[in-house]
Amino acid sequence: MWGYFLKRILLMVPTMFGISVISFFIIQLPPGDYLTSLLASMADSGQTVDPAELARMRATYGLDDPMALQYFKWISGIVLRGDFGYSFEWGRPVSELIWDRMGATLSVSMAALVFVWAVSLPIGIYSAVRRHSIGDHVATFFGFLGLAIPNFILALTLMYISYKYFGQSVGGLFSPEYVGADWSWGRVWDLMKHLWIPVIVIGTSGTAALIRILRANLTDELSKPYVVTARAKGLSEYKVIMRYPVRIALNPFVSAIGWVLPQLISGVTITAIVLNLPTAGPLLLRALVSQDMYLAGSFILLMGVLTLIGMLVSDLLLALLDPRIRFT
Amino acid sequence: MTQLEMAQPEMTQPDRAQEPVLTVRNLSLDFHLRTHILHAVREVSFDLYPGKTLCLVGESGSGKSVTARALLRLIDAQAKVSGGEITLHGPKGPLHLHALASNSREIRAVRGGRIGLIFQEPMSSLSPVRTIGTQIVEALLLHRKMTKAEAKAETVNLLRQVEIAQPEHMADRYTFEFSGGMRQRAMIAMALACDPDILIADEPTTALDVTTQAEIMDLIARLQAERGMAMLMITHDLGLVAEVADHVAVMRWGKIVEQGPVDDIFHSAQHPYTKALLAATVRLDTAVKRIAPNRAGQPLLQARGLTKGFGATNWRGKKTYEIKAVDDVSLDLWPGENLGIVGESGSGKTTLGRMLLRIVEPSEGSILWHGDEGAEEVTQMQRPDLARYRSAVRLVFQDPFASLNPRMTVKQVIADPLVVAGGMSDAALDTRVAELLELVGLEQSAMERYPHAFSGGQRQRISIARALALNPRVIIADEATSALDVSIRAQVLDLLLDLQKRLDLSFIFIAHDISVVRYFCDRVAVMHQGRIVETGPAEQVCTAPAEPYTQSLISAVPNPDPRDRRMLHRTRFNA
């Protein structure tokens, strides 16, 4: 088990490297570097910059170094000192800006993941066991619909409905009086009141996908001989299904974190922009539009790392759940 | 008399002291499919007696498995019992199983409690994610009043009874850590955990090697005798029937065509189907031996020191381990000869066959081919020569369904080697394909059809026609008949022998089935763990083998004659 754990972590290293290269590539993508952007914006506001100062800044940021060296400086800064570079739009180090936002992204994603599991597990089992029943058809239909509605359209629709019929605006994670307040039961309750819309919006497509996967897997498992064996022992139908096929069909369910999590983080990004949540998404978009590339790159890097960790966790959970993986 | 027997089997055995423990009367079962109703079981009647074994024999699709499962009401939702009675007799009076709902408390008490069930595939019939122990404990807790600790102790005890070494330890293992034979033992332990009156064994040894099969049947026979259980065994193997059955019922297309004591069925069968089935089985054992060809001149194919190692290399390119699938094998094939290669699963016989054609590249060794152009070294051949060699030495695959491209018509399949070889007009191709079809006993109309329109035996004929298209000298048949039912198997073997006479062919016949090899081959090489342990004339190897491994293998083969049961007092071999 420990060997397996170690192997998984080692396998992550090259992927992690790849993700950091992609993030750095995106930082470098817009024409010019961020000093040129800085100059442009200063010129807009009528300021001028001393050429000597400019040269000094170029040297500090290593803007004239070869690409590989620049990448090395950037990534070593992050790994060794937690220095993600400087956001010129905010005039602050990136590291001061991102952690709150990433924390919120993570919490909303986790909440959505819990929602996805809690909803899809019972419906998936029901659908597989009562195949072609009315309930199954209803679930399948909503599953297809859930897969077909893009997150942001669902978010807009829910916003419109709640605005029109409940007369309230549903953006954000907190009501104005709780923003920045200390944690209290009231604040938690307020968070819950706001969280359900983003969670439903983000979780719907994942739920639909998982229901389909669980239904297909469980249908396969239900026809396996070991199910007949379990019945032949004299177990009741409920126990037969829960202890045997469901136990095995759970494996794809757990490994689903691996691909549901990137999907959820993607979903949070765009949904957050529509619903104006204090997560990474809106800030990332703003950074991208204003070409505040170190900030944007850091977000992309961290989101990538987050999904990798999610995959690692799912692999480990799967190994715990399935002895066949643990022993090979 | 036979008619009467079938209607009222219990009257034909007035001398039986005991009452039946289970009676089945006129059981009928329908499958409601999308376009039609399949009457899978029709008016089936039989009895099971304590301590006695009834074998239900039939070829695939005869309805024998469904019948067995219907006794426990374990049938798919699309199957409906359309009539008949199933009665379980016991000290508390008769219990009418057919009247119980399929998930009722009463039937659940019978399942596992009074009737145990084991299947063909021990791997897939146990859950892979729970330990063997927990699965047996579960059965014990269901039917016997025990605490968990008692059940655990009883589980170890049961595993010991089925001769699993270190039972305390093995109870905490998972199925994939067990070998095939051990899994089936564990399965038996589970089925017998609650001391049932009846054991239903559905092809319990079909997935196992003959030696393992013999061990499992030994075990079942011993446990049956100890406990006085009735057994219903389902099998397609008449040899096995002769070894273990007290009574036999022969099924075909959902009906029992004939039933009676095992000796009557084997020695005075009445129904033409039973006779045909027996003939197909017995003939393989009793047929007059072919006269082996003279070994004149050069062998066609000479393999020397062939070795194939599978292994992993670590990141520095060093070998971490190596398994030798084939280890230093040498053999000769003479013109006109049928060379059999026999071995159990994992003995390396298939890898050997594939190396001879270089589908698998040999790690070491040489293959010398004496074709029309003198002696050539096959392992050194490059593409045009290799293609020429492969047109002279052809392969017939085991699986008649996977080896034909489903997207091509039969004509395209058979003509494919000819098309690649080139130089034939469309009309010439047509004539040649027609000729080949006739050769393998198929009609001309088959040409435009797709493989999905044919049965397993017919597909194997198509494969043979494809192999013959290029006028080969040698055909390597890799388990070519093992996927076929026994009656079809004999037909295909006869076809091959007939073709050999007409076309001057030589065969390398790879098989696990000794009786088929004995019937078909002149000379046999026995493989064990990658090596050839014995080579000799077929008759001698199959009746009086010299090596201990071969002796144990041959003596484990069931003999289709209930008057000469040899499997149960066989020679054992410990390697």
Place this chain on the structure above:
Amino acid sequence: MEKASQIPEETGPAISPLRPGEDASKIAVSGQWTLIRQKFLANKVAVFAGIIVILFYLVGLFAEFLAPTSPTLAQPRFTYAPPQSIDFFVTDESGERHWQPHVKGYTMTVNQESLRRSFVIDETAVIPIGFFVEGTPYRLWGLFEMNTHLIGPLDASKPMNLLGTDSLGRDLMSRLIYGTRVSMSIGLIGVISSLFIGVVLGALSGYYGGWTDIVIQRLIEVTSAMPTIPLWLGLAAAVPITWSPLTVYFMVTLIVSLLAWTSLAREVRGRFLALRDEDFVTAARLDGSGQARVIFRHILPSLTSHILAVVTLAIPTMIVAETALSFLGIGLKSPVVSWGVLLQDAQNIRTVATAPWLLVWPAGAVVLTVLSFNFLGDGMRDAADPYAT
């Protein structure tokens, strides 16, 4: 003893037909595509979805003719005008009903407090409409000078906005129809370029093997590990604002397909490798077929139907990606019209409250398209292997 031989010899398993099945002899000579077609046609939902997809593409193809007017034609007099409905009869002064397809005109009211104009349907103003009317001139596919529209007001100067108008008074129906062309084609072109990237990289990976293979496989792994939307955002934001709409269109397509090819490549590669080990492929090699013949004669025919299904299922992802990017303002931009660009107008919840049609119609089009593609692709995937049991 004698009786035994009198038992009638049966010739096969007992079967009672429920309804006349397909003729067995016909199935025997049916090839792969016949069987696939039969299996697909049996799936009514998939067939229906397929028809809808085709209709959408036809709408995109004949956008100029189908749209009542130009998508960019602003009507400052009718901003946020609500949808009109079509009536077929008019009642004249004498109370008689005449056949006259028409829509109702608008009256404008000004809210005195906010000074905002709003329009309501004026039940008395009748604007006659008809088929094949003359209206705004256009060039069909940029080639043919025409001015006939499928449907429109008989008097071109009168307003006909069946789906309402936007903030500049542009006709939503015309914009939606033109948007169909852009959005649907992005899906198609995106899938084609995805497939192209996948095939090229897959071939490279297979042909050179070794390090190339390892690098490409790692690349696939890394890209599929990235959350797609942040990555899309990053790439799309780098597209310079100064580029022409057409270049932006192709860049966006490229970006969308750049990240979708990995799943396609993985699926195709997996199937290819599985087929390579099938017995019938080994048999073909033994029959003397070379590498190319094995691939093109034996493997690809088995693969095509699967590839088609996978591709169909990939199209909606691309459409949604474009819509999302454009919606966020970093994909396509005005004056190009796509569903995403249309949804940009619905970003503000107050706008949606005043003019819900700006959300309903484009969003409906996206959902219907994605739904249809999913059903169609599912049906195709189920039918793709007619030999599976």
